[in-house]
Amino acid sequence: MKTRTITFAAAGLVLALSVGVGGYALAQTGAVSAALAAGTVGEQADGYLGIRGSASAEVKAEVESINIKRRAAYTDLAAKRGVSVAAAAAATGCKTLSSRVGPGQAYRLLDGSWAVRNGSEPVQLPANCPA
Amino acid sequence: MKRSILTSRRDDATRSAMARRNLLALGGLAACLSGCIQVTAPDKPIEINLNINVKQEVLVKLQKDAEDLIQANPELFPQ
Numbered sequence: 235m236k237t238r239t240i241t242f243a244a245a246g247l248v249l250a251l252s253v254g255v256g257g258y259a260l261a262q263t264g265a266v267s268a269a270l271a272a273g274t275v276g277e278q279a280d281g282y283l284g285i286r287g288s289a290s291a292e293v294k295a296e297v298e299s300i301n302i303k304r305r306a307a308y309t310d311l312a313a314k315r316g317v318s319v320a321a322a323a324a325a326t327g328c329k330t331l332s333s334r335v336g337p338g339q340a341y342r343l344l345d346g347s348w349a350v351r352n353g354s355e356p357v358q359l360p361a362n363c364p365a
Numbered sequence: 366m367k368r369s370i371l372t373s374r375r376d377d378a379t380r381s382a383m384a385r386r387n388l389l390a391l392g393g394l395a396a397c398l399s400g401c402i403q404v405t406a407p408d409k410p411i412e413i414n415l416n417i418n419v420k421q422e423v424l425v426k427l428q429k430d431a432e433d434l435i436q437a438n439p440e441l442f443p444q
Contacts, residue, residue: 267443308434317426329428
């Protein structure tokens with residue numbers, strides 16, 4: 235009888251933890267999504283997320299966390315294809331700039347300058363991105 | 366018959382012979398000072414260009430992989 239209680243307690247704890255972690259992750263991504271919409275965070279041509287101007291500590295932390303995970307994914311791809319991590323990242327940067335920057339959202343070019351996508355105008359892609 | 370080096374080459378142990386050898390050593394040092402490779406530190410700081418220019422052909426090759434990477438990791442590419 236006692237072991238059953240412990241099992242239930244453990245299951246409850248696992249459930250609570252998973253809901254808690256999931257909710258936390260959702261809230262964090264939500265913060266970055268809001269910052270992307272507001273133009274305080276944007277995709278960079280180098281394949282990473284950047285902060286434009288100032289952002290809350292929560293947004294900064296989440297951008298950093300995403301960039302670390304992106305770097306890991308780029309490193310895997312680079313090893314698989316025998317290219318540099320920068321090349322894998324830049325190839326992804328071409329994609330994020332061309333297809334994931336909405337009107338009014340900010341993006342950063344290779345020279346470090348920020349631009350905001352104006353209405354239906356296309357994003358200015360770096361010269362080495364495939365058309 | 367045993368001969369000691371000191372006694373058989375007694376001439377070398379004179380003051381004048383030693384002075385001659387000192388001069389020779391000094392001459393060698395002087396030759397090295399002018400002839401040896403000189404390494405001087407640059408007066409300007411060394412700049413490393415971090416502007417990575419990835420060739421377009423590499424990016425073309427990776428296009429599909431990049432697309433797949435974005436699709437496979439939606440949590441890394443919030444919108």
